[in-house]
Amino acid sequence: MARLWLTLAYEGTDFCGWQLQAAKAGQTVQGALEDVVSRVCGVSVRAHGSGRTDSGVHALGQVAHVDIPDAKAALDWQHIINAQIDPAISIIDARIVDESMHARYSVVSKTYAYSLWLNGRYSIPQRRNFVWKAGPLDLEAMDAAAALFMGEHDFRSFQNAGTPVKSTVRTVHALTRHAGQTPDEIVWRFSADGFLKQMVRNMMGFMVAVGRGQFAPQDVSRVLAATDRSAYRYPTAPPQGLCLETVVYAQPDSGQA
Amino acid sequence: MARLWLTLAYEGTDFCGWQLQAAKAGQTVQGALEDVVSRVCGVSVRAHGSGRTDSGVHALGQVAHVDIPDAKAALDWQHIINAQIDPAISIIDARIVDESMHARYSVVSKTYAYSLWLNGRYSIPQRRNFVWKAGPLDLEAMDAAAALFMGEHDFRSFQNAGTPVKSTVRTVHALTRHAGQTPDEIVWRFSADGFLKQMVRNMMGFMVAVGRGQFAPQDVSRVLAATDRSAYRYPTAPPQGLCLETVVYAQPDSGQA
Incomplete structure (x- = not known):
């Protein structure tokens, strides 16, 4: 596994916040991100954010990490995600980090x-x-x-x-x-x-x-x-x-x- | 008649431009403005813009005039229109001007x-x-x-x-x-x-x-x-x-x- 470290901007207007919700609630940023990374990896992945943002709240520098298969570590993740994700979300930076870094616990x-x-x-x-x-x-x-x-x-x-x-x-x-x-x-x-x-x-x-x-x-x-x-x-x-x-x-x- | 002179800001994203279109086309800024002023005046009015803006184009200082009944000239038009119009449009300034002023021809x-x-x-x-x-x-x-x-x-x-x-x-x-x-x-x-x-x-x-x-x-x-x-x-x-x-x-x- 490699730890993919992402910095995200999003316009929160049309999202039900960061955090994944029950299926019937609207789209969340975490859900949109997991969908794209899971599809590219061919396995289901989990995104860990620095914390939640409420419905309607925006971000210029939200941070999340996702553990991905080593074979996918060298991909141009910024380009790949930006080409596929909802246009209300953008990856500002993407890099691989040491597994001791945790988007929530290392804040x-x-x-x-x-x-x-x-x-x-x-x-x-x-x-x-x-x-x-x-x-x-x-x-x-x-x-x-x-x-x-x-x-x-x-x-x-x-x-x-x-x-x-x-x-x-x-x-x-x-x-x-x-x-x-x-x-x-x-x-x-x-x-x-x-x-x-x-x-x-x-x-x-x-x-x-x-x-x-x-x-x-x-x-x-x-x-x-x-x-x-x-x-x-x-x-x-x-x-x-x-x-x-x-x-x-x-x-x-x-x-x- | 009194000439109502309006300065408008709008986000053009969801409008089919400034200019009134055939009935089946989408909402226009001119149409939204005429609807509110006509309703308040109790008569159908026409808005004359400084010129058209295309679909998706924005404004911070579009100008339009509307001829309204003298009895309505003293209303607080800025407050009235802003309270009723689509939130993607805002009246930045409203005043009564001399009838020699024309929003299109006096530019x-x-x-x-x-x-x-x-x-x-x-x-x-x-x-x-x-x-x-x-x-x-x-x-x-x-x-x-x-x-x-x-x-x-x-x-x-x-x-x-x-x-x-x-x-x-x-x-x-x-x-x-x-x-x-x-x-x-x-x-x-x-x-x-x-x-x-x-x-x-x-x-x-x-x-x-x-x-x-x-x-x-x-x-x-x-x-x-x-x-x-x-x-x-x-x-x-x-x-x-x-x-x-x-x-x-x-x-x-x-x-x-």
């Missing part, structure tokens, strides 16, 4: 970007599948809230119900504001050692509530302390504004793996 | 942008409806070709068959290269006093043929001189890379109208 940090549309009078239709039309917001108040998310916290309050996890403590390395693709947009970029289920969308939803004056920036500390998603009422940001930008891995030869 | 110049995807190994699916995947190109050769399009020429060679026009002479004011939305893209921006049918797409197609080494930059002059689209073989650039960005008008109070 050191992830970065997500969330795009907000700030103009309440109109929007650009070309951007409608990539932004949350949140309307005018107090960006300085949101910056102040963002600063309070930095560092190590128990993020249980920002986790939606789902798969149980051992610990709900995560470390946020960066939460910074950037210019968007158009002058009416703003982007927040979230980096952490890992994210709980819908954690970015809940943090973004709370920050928007702050930007609308419904909470004060310092309320971040109260909400974190509650360790309960239902303790305070604020929206979960919708999926289409979210994009998984990069996943950083420990390199096996660096001694960190 | 002074138009600017189109054309986006090319240059990476031959992969693309970003989020951009697939907004770029031509042309692959690696010699951009300096294309710049040299672009320079030869500048100024007043008979552009008959770059016109596809269609509606007859009085003159095929147009003046290109600017044809410049810009950074794209991603590092793998490049944008050419075309400004002229007017464009013939598919003129931008033919000019872009010829420039790409130059960028691929199939023609020399100085061949632009030979092709112009032929005054015949079929004299030389090169592709018409596909519609999805094209966007109508701005239309400039003579202002009635400036004495230029």
Whole structure:
């Protein structure tokens, strides 16, 4: 077996997220990828992603590995997959890696970007599948809230119900504001050692509530302390504004793996 | 009657272009706009665009006027139309103008942008409806070709068959290269006093043929001189890379109208 390591971009609009679903649910990115690689290999393969992305969430740098027969290791996998896969998915990079590398377990940090549309009078239709039309917001108040998310916290309050996890403590390395693709947009970029289920969308939803004056920036500390998603009422940001930008891995030869 | 002046953005992907078609053809932007304004006015209205855009072509600043009953002139048309129209269309600006202003006949110049995807190994699916995947190109050769399009020429060679026009002479004011939305893209921006049918797409197609080494930059002059689209073989650039960005008008109070 050889471990094929893939970096993927996808537009999540028409997918039921990354993770394979029961047969009757819609198409998933994992399913589309497994179908192509299995067909080329002549055997059924499994793709292991760095983590799930929700239905409608996009990626520029999702990472997955697939174990393939040694005889197939030398193929031009980037070309082969791109020629056959759904055009809403693209392989940005493909290479063979050491079997000690694991797309899920070797993750050191992830970065997500969330795009907000700030103009309440109109929007650009070309951007409608990539932004949350949140309307005018107090960006300085949101910056102040963002600063309070930095560092190590128990993020249980920002986790939606789902798969149980051992610990709900995560470390946020960066939460910074950037210019968007158009002058009416703003982007927040979230980096952490890992994210709980819908954690970015809940943090973004709370920050928007702050930007609308419904909470004060310092309320971040109260909400974190509650360790309960239902303790305070604020929206979960919708999926289409979210994009998984990069996943950083420990390199096996660096001694960190 | 009052003249309602609208600036529109649209994603052209799922439309059969701007212009109203026979009943069985698909949805057009003009048709979608007329439907909403007619319903609100209670009478059938006609929208006059600055010009047609082809199926799949986008707009950030298409302009149209609609004559509406005086009693409806004070409505918040931007809000009303945006609340009712197909989400692939958005009204960027709405105002009442002097009846001497005409969306088609008062045009002074138009600017189109054309986006090319240059990476031959992969693309970003989020951009697939907004770029031509042309692959690696010699951009300096294309710049040299672009320079030869500048100024007043008979552009008959770059016109596809269609509606007859009085003159095929147009003046290109600017044809410049810009950074794209991603590092793998490049944008050419075309400004002229007017464009013939598919003129931008033919000019872009010829420039790409130059960028691929199939023609020399100085061949632009030979092709112009032929005054015949079929004299030389090169592709018409596909519609999805094209966007109508701005239309400039003579202002009635400036004495230029």
